[in-house]
Every structure is written in structure tokens, then in C-alpha cells.
Amino acid sequence: xxxxxxxxxxxxxxxxxxxxxxxxxxxxxxxxxxxxxxxxxxxxxxxxxxxxxxxxxxxxxxxxxxxxxxxxxxxxxxxxxxxxxxxxxxxxxxxxxxxxxxxxxxxxxxxx
Amino acid sequence: xxxxxxxxxxxxxxxxxxxxxxxxxxxxxxxxxxxxxxxxxxxxxxxxxxxxxxxxxxxxxxxxxxxxxxxxxxxxxxxxxxxxxxxxxxxxxxxxxxxxxxxxxxxxxxxxxxx
Numbered sequence: 105x106x107x108x109x110x111x112x113x114x115x116x117x118x119x120x121x122x123x124x125x126x127x128x129x130x131x132x133x134x135x136x137x138x139x140x141x142x143x144x145x146x147x148x149x150x151x152x153x154x155x156x157x158x159x160x161x162x163x164x165x166x167x168x169x170x171x172x173x174x175x176x177x178x179x180x181x182x183x184x185x186x187x188x189x190x191x192x193x194x195x196x197x198x199x200x201x202x203x204x205x206x207x208x209x210x211x212x213x214x215x216x
Numbered sequence: 217x218x219x220x221x222x223x224x225x226x227x228x229x230x231x232x233x234x235x236x237x238x239x240x241x242x243x244x245x246x247x248x249x250x251x252x253x254x255x256x257x258x259x260x261x262x263x264x265x266x267x268x269x270x271x272x273x274x275x276x277x278x279x280x281x282x283x284x285x286x287x288x289x290x291x292x293x294x295x296x297x298x299x300x301x302x303x304x305x306x307x308x309x310x311x312x313x314x315x316x317x318x319x320x321x322x323x324x325x326x327x328x329x330x331x
Binding site (some may be wrong): 108136139148194203204209 | 260261264317318322
């Protein structure tokens with residue numbers, strides 16, 4: 105069965121510091137992988153997606169993620185955190201188009 | 217270009233009541249999926265509708281049902297509400313096009329509170 109694990113339910117970084125949010129997946133077939141951001145009382149906004157093309161995926165707002173099959177990982181990074189990056193981030197996987205399996209989320213706090 | 221529209225944005229219901237949530241997909245999308253997001257959790261797949269039929273269902277009881285209309289809009293119905301049904305309900309639309317699968321576009325959700 106497919107599953108997604110996000111290590112660290114809460115992550116704090118200083119403004120201007122590197123952001124690293126971790127995501128590992130388990131799947132019997134190569135999945136599609138996604139990162140979403142959710143601001144309070146809002147829906148999910150797509151940051152980036154991996155669909156078996158380039159393993160390094162660039163997204164919006166300066167975020168990027170690297171698909172590493174050997175590590176079954178899809179970690180999200182941003183070189184320099186901004187206060188506006190404070191939000192909850194979800195990693196998701198699907199091996200088809202029917203349903204996503206989401207991780208439990210990581211709440212990012214950016215310290216001034 | 218309108219994204220996914222959900223209504224209402226907030227709703228308060230009493231245990232045992234029934235509720236209907238509505239979703240209009242993004243223009244050009246023909247598939248609608250529903251997710252339940254409990255507080256502090258990731259979204260959980262409820263079901264997906266395509267061509268007015270339920271294509272796949274997650275691990276939710278029959279109290280959860282849905283419908284898709286010819287214009288691709290969709291409704292989620294929940295009967296005999298329980299306190300545990302309190303959650304943010306997200307609608308997501310998608311489609312296939314020349315570039316392949318579009319991926320989901322999510323709406324802002326309906327916050328359901330059962331008291």
C-alpha cells in the first residue's frame with residue numbers, strides 16, 4: 105500500500121535561512137509526487153510536482169524538490185526563507201489519477 | 217479563469233442532520249474528487265466522480281455519497297452527521313489534455329462543524 109511520511113510536524117527556521125521539509129514515500133510503482141502549501145483557513149495550493157521527467161523539480165515561490173528513487177524521498181527546499189513562507193506544507197503521492205495519499209503535514213514557522 | 221469554487225464556505229450542523237456541499241470545477245476540468253481534512257491532519261480521499269459516475273472510493277462509510285452533474289459540478293452529501301465528521305471538505309478538479317494529466321486544482325474548502 106502506498107504511504108507518505110513527512111518527518112517533523114513542526115519546523116522552525118530563521119528568515120533568510122535554508123528551508124528543508126522532508127518527505128518519504130513508499131510505493132510499489134513509481135509515483136507522481138507533489139508538494140502543496142496551505143495557509144490558514146484556505147485550500148491547497150500546488151507548489152510543484154514530479155511526473156517522471158526531470159528529477160529536480162522547480163516550483164513557485166523559489167521552492168524546489170529532488171526526487172531520489174534510491175532513497176524514496178522527495179524533500180522540499182528553499183534557499184532563503186521569507187516570512188510569507190510560514191504555512192503548512194503537505195507532500196502527496198499518487199500512482200494513478202484516482203486519489204492522492206497525503207502526508208500528515210509540516211507546519212513551517214519563520215522566525216524574524 | 218475561475219478556479220474550483222466551493223459552497224458554502226462555513227456550515228454548522230447538529231448531530232444526526234444531513235448536509236450537502238457543492239463544488240464547481242475549474243473550467244476545462246471534467247473530474248471531481250472530494251477530500252476530508254480533519255484538524256491537524258492531511259486530506260483523506262473520499263471519492264472521485266467522472267462522467268457522472270463514482271470512479272473510486274476511499275475508506276468512508278455509505279453515509280457519504282455524491283453526485284456529478286452534466287456540467288461537471290458535484291455535490292457531496294453526508295447523512296446522519298457525527299461529531300467526527302467535523303472537518304474541512306476539499307473539492308479538487310482535474311482532467312486529461314494534450315499534455316497529459318492536469319493534476320488536481322483544489323478549492324478553498326467548506327468548513328463543516330457538527331455540534
